Amino acid sequence: MSSSPLRNSSRAATPIAFVRAIVRGYERYGVDPSQALAEAQIAPHDLDNPQARVTAAQFEALSGFAMQQLDDEALGWFARRLPWGTYGMLCRASLGSPNLGVAIKRWCRHHRLLTDDITLDLAVAGGVATVSITEHRALGDFREFCLVSSLRFLHGYACWAIDSRVSLSAASFPFEAPAHRDAYPLMFGGELHFGAAQAGYSFDERYLALPLQRDERALRTMLRRALPLTVLQYRRDRLLGQRVRELLRVRGGEAATADALAELLNLSTRTLHRQLLEEGISLQALKDEVRHELAAEQLRRTDRPIKQVALAVGFRNEKSFSRAFRGWAGMTPGAFRRGAQPVTVSAADP
Incomplete structure (x- = not known):
């Protein structure tokens, strides 16, 4: 026997309770739902099984057929048809x-x-x-x-x-x-x-x-x-980069790793990386951007030693922080704090 394309099109996750709700709409209008159930390849006996589930494709087929057959896109919910x-x-x-x-x-x-x-x-x-x-x-x-x-x-x-x-x-x-x-x-x-x-x-x-x-x-x-x-599911989130930036700024301790950050966003780690890539940015680039902003704020507004600033923004030592900061700002943290201008390095410089 060949398998059903509707039943195998995706994981069966839609509760049978929603199928029963559509059948209830048929009952309201005094119409037999058998044809709609057959169209969606849903066995009538599944209606009596509270644990039963149908696929998204089956539910879409059932809903679409019912809306047209009953001429009611509200499927019986309201006092008058839609x-x-x-x-x-x-x-x-x-x-x-x-x-x-x-x-x-x-x-x-x-x-x-x-x-x-x-x-x-x-x-x-x-x-x-x-x-x-x-x-x-x-x-x-x-x-x-x-x-x-x-x-x-x-x-x-x-x-x-x-x-x-x-x-x-x-x-x-x-x-x-x-x-x-x-x-x-x-x-x-x-x-x-x-x-x-x-x-x-x-x-x-x-x-x-x-x-x-x-x-x-x-x-x-x-x-x-x-x-x-x-x-329909939409994988791309046009605000994801901004949401990641905010989590890194406000909840940096909880969002130290990609796995932790993905959990805070209710995404898988793989999905997080993929969606950021679709936006043309990497998680590491966002981390560097936020670290730079936080470090600059502390250097401008506090007198904390540079070593403490380095630890506060996630670096293990002052040396690695200074090297990274020079790459971001074109100057050392000390020079930035003193208000120096960025150093421009030309191709002719040794």
């Missing part, structure tokens, strides 16, 4: 925005025109952007799937629009941790909080200033797939 093409319209309405912040605000505003069952909002404070959902009616058995999907739709669109991973620092949910809690880090990343006041997630405010990278043609290509917003 007809097929609704989320495409949301994407298109935000596409002309000058940056991601405006695009998200437009998405939230236009979403309110579609349903008043929930509202999405964007707030910014202390360098952190937060997208939150306010519920205006009881969502019943659809609650978890509705809130999770609504957050992921917007997050997926944001990543797609700027062609970059938008790394989340935290995500919150107004229900207790479900049995399939282990699937949540794969969907959101960052710190996870259950039993919160409302659903939402937070990320670095600087993503909001990034310009959109997509046009109408790219949008049409993206919308050929049923649910690309929930299953």
